[in-house]
Amino acid sequence: xxxxxxxxxxxxxxxxxxxxxxxxxxxxxxxxxxxxxxxxxxxxxxxxxxxxxxxxxxxxxxxxxxxxxxxxxxxxxxxxxxxxxxxxxxxxxxxxxxxxxxxxxxxxxxxxxxxxxxxxxxxxxxxxxxxxxxxxxxxxxxxxxxxxxxxxxxxxxxxxxxxxxxxxxxxxxxxxxxxxxxxxxxxxxxxxxxxxxxxxxxxxxxxxxxxxxxxxxxxxxxxxxxxxxxxxxxxxxxxxxxxxxxxxxxxxxxxxxxxxxxxxxxxxxxxxxxxxxxxxxxxxxxxxxxxxxxxxxxxxxxxxxxxxxxxxxxxxxxxxxxxxxxxxxxxxxxxxxxxxxxxxxxxxxxxxxxx
Numbered sequence: 001x002x003x004x005x006x007x008x009x010x011x012x013x014x015x016x017x018x019x020x021x022x023x024x025x026x027x028x029x030x031x032x033x034x035x036x037x038x039x040x041x042x043x044x045x046x047x048x049x050x051x052x053x054x055x056x057x058x059x060x061x062x063x064x065x066x067x068x069x070x071x072x073x074x075x076x077x078x079x080x081x082x083x084x085x086x087x088x089x090x091x092x093x094x095x096x097x098x099x100x101x102x103x104x105x106x107x108x109x110x111x112x113x114x115x116x117x118x119x120x121x122x123x124x125x126x127x128x129x130x131x132x133x134x135x136x137x138x139x140x141x142x143x144x145x146x147x148x149x150x151x152x153x154x155x156x157x158x159x160x161x162x163x164x165x166x167x168x169x170x171x172x173x174x175x176x177x178x179x180x181x182x183x184x185x186x187x188x189x190x191x192x193x194x195x196x197x198x199x200x201x202x203x204x205x206x207x208x209x210x211x212x213x214x215x216x217x218x219x220x221x222x223x224x225x226x227x228x229x230x231x232x233x234x235x236x237x238x239x240x241x242x243x244x245x246x247x248x249x250x251x252x253x254x255x256x257x258x259x260x261x262x263x264x265x266x267x268x269x270x271x272x273x274x275x276x277x278x279x280x281x282x283x284x285x286x287x288x289x290x291x292x293x294x295x296x297x298x299x300x301x302x303x304x305x306x307x308x309x310x311x312x313x314x315x316x317x318x319x320x321x322x323x324x325x326x327x328x329x330x331x332x333x334x335x336x337x338x339x340x341x342x343x344x345x346x347x348x349x350x351x352x353x354x355x
Contacts, residue, residue: 001174002174002178003156003158005155005157005217006156006158006175008217009156009175009179009217010178012215013178013179015215016179016212016215017179019212019215020188020192020195020211021181021187023191027198028190029054029198031045031054031058032061032062033045033061034190037135037136038136039111039132039136039137040069040070040071041065042131043098043101043136044061044098045057045061046128046132047095047097047098047123047128048064050091050094050128051090051094052089052091054197056089057089060085060086060088060089063085064085067085071102071105071106072102072106074098074099074102074106075099075102075105075106075107079096079099080265080332082096082098082099083265083266083332084332087333087335087338088335088338089335090292090335091262092262092263092264093264094123096122096264097123097124098122098123100122100123101124104121104122105121113133113137113139114137114139114141115129115132115133115134115139115141116129118132118133126173127145129141130142130144130189131189134185134186134188134189135186135189135190136186138184138185139185140182140185141180141185142173142176142179142180143189143192144169144172144173144176145169145193145196146196147195147196147197147200148176148192148193148196149168149169149228150196150200150202151192151195151196153172153218153227153228154200154205154216154217154219154224154227155216155217155218156175156217156218157217157218157220157221157223158227159223159226159227161230161231162228162230162231163230163231164230164231168228168230176192204225205225207219207224235296236294236296237295237296237298238296238297239298239299239300240297240298240299240300241272241273241299241300241302242268242269242270242271242272242299242300242302243269243271243274243302243304243306244269244286244301244302244303244349245270245303245306246350246351247352248322249325249326250322250323250324250325251322251323251325251328251341252270252310252314252321252322253267253268253269253270253320253322253331253333254268254269254270254271254274255267255319255320255321257319263334266332266334267334268333268337269301269337269341270320272302272304275310276304282302282304282305283302283303283304284301285301285303285344285349286300286301286340286343286344287299287300287301288301288336290336301344303349325345325350328341
C-alpha cells in the first residue's frame with residue numbers, strides 16, 4: 001500500500017513525532033485562536049483559513065470574536081450583518097455556512113465530538129472536520145491540506161504528478177492517518193501544518209532548520225524543491241468592463257441574485273455591456289486586477305455618457321440599485337470593489353456622470 005520511503009517513515013513514526021512536536025512546542029506561531037483555545041475559536045478560524053492566508057485572516061478573526069464571542073451570539077445575528085463582517089475575505093458562502101452551523105450548534109445539547117459528526121455540518125469538508133475534532137476533542141483524525149501535502153511528498157520523495165491539490169490530498173491522507181499521534185492528535189495536526197507554513201515552503205524551503213530533516217528522503221536526494229509535482233494548471237484570462245455611474249449623489253450597483261453560488265446578495269459595479277456596448281465619450285478611470293481560482297481577472301472601469309433618464313429606466317429593477325454615497329458603508333460589497341470604490345471617491349469621482 002505504501003512506498004518503501006513512506007513505510008520507512010511510518011516505521012520511524014516515534015522519532016518523527018518526538019522531533020516534530022518538540023519543535024512545535026518551542027517555535028509555533030502565537031495566533032489568537034491558539035490563545036485560550038475553545039471550540040468556537042477553532043471553528044471560526046478553520047472557516048476563515050479555508051482559501052485564505054493567515055496574515056489576511058488575523059484582523060478579521062479578532063474583530064469577529066469581539067463582536068460574536070460564541071455560537072449563541074453568532075446564531076442570533078442577521079445573515080446580512082454576518083456577510084458584511086466577512087467582506088474582504090472572499091468565498092462568502094463560508095460566512096453563510098458558518099452562520100448556519102452556529103445556529104445548529106447553539107441548539108444542540110452538546111456539539112459533535114467526531115470528524116464524522118462535523119462532516120454533517122454546513123460548509124464542513126474532510127479537512128475542516130478533522131481539524132475541528134482533533135484540536136477541540138482529541139479525535140484521532142489526520143488533517144491534510146496543501147501544507148501537509150508538501151511535507152509528506154518531500155518526506156517520502158513522492159514524485160507522482162498529481163492532477164490537482166484535491167487529488168494529492170486524497171492520495172496522501174492514508175499516510176497522514178498512519179502518522180497521526182494517538183495521544184495528542186490536535187497538536188500533531190497543527191505541527192504538520194505549521195511545518196509546511198513556516199519552514200517547508202513551496203519555494204526555497206529552509207531545510208537547514210527543519211526539525212525532521214534527517215527523516216526527509218527528498219532532502220537526501222536533493223529534490224525537495226521539485227516536489228510535490230502537479231500537472232500544469234491552465235489559467236484563464238478574463239477581461240471585464242465595468243460602469244461607474246453617479247446620479248443625484250447615488251452610485252449605481254448591481255446586486256447578485258440570492259441563488260448566486262459565490263456572491264449571493266453582494267453588490268459590485270455593474271457590467272458596462274448591460275447598458276451600452278460602445279460608449280461615447282468614455283473615460284477609463286481605473287483598472288482592477290484580481291485572481292480567483294484559475295482565473296486572472298482584469299476589470300476596466302468606465303465613466304461615460306448615458307441617458308439622463310437612466311435612473312427612471314432602472315426603477316423597480318431589483319438587480320440594479322442606486323445607493324447614496326453616504327450609505328455605501330452599509331452595503332455589502334465584494335472586497336476588491338469596496339477598495340476600488342473608496343479610492344475613486346477619494347479621487348473626486350463623486351460628481352454626476354455627463355448626461
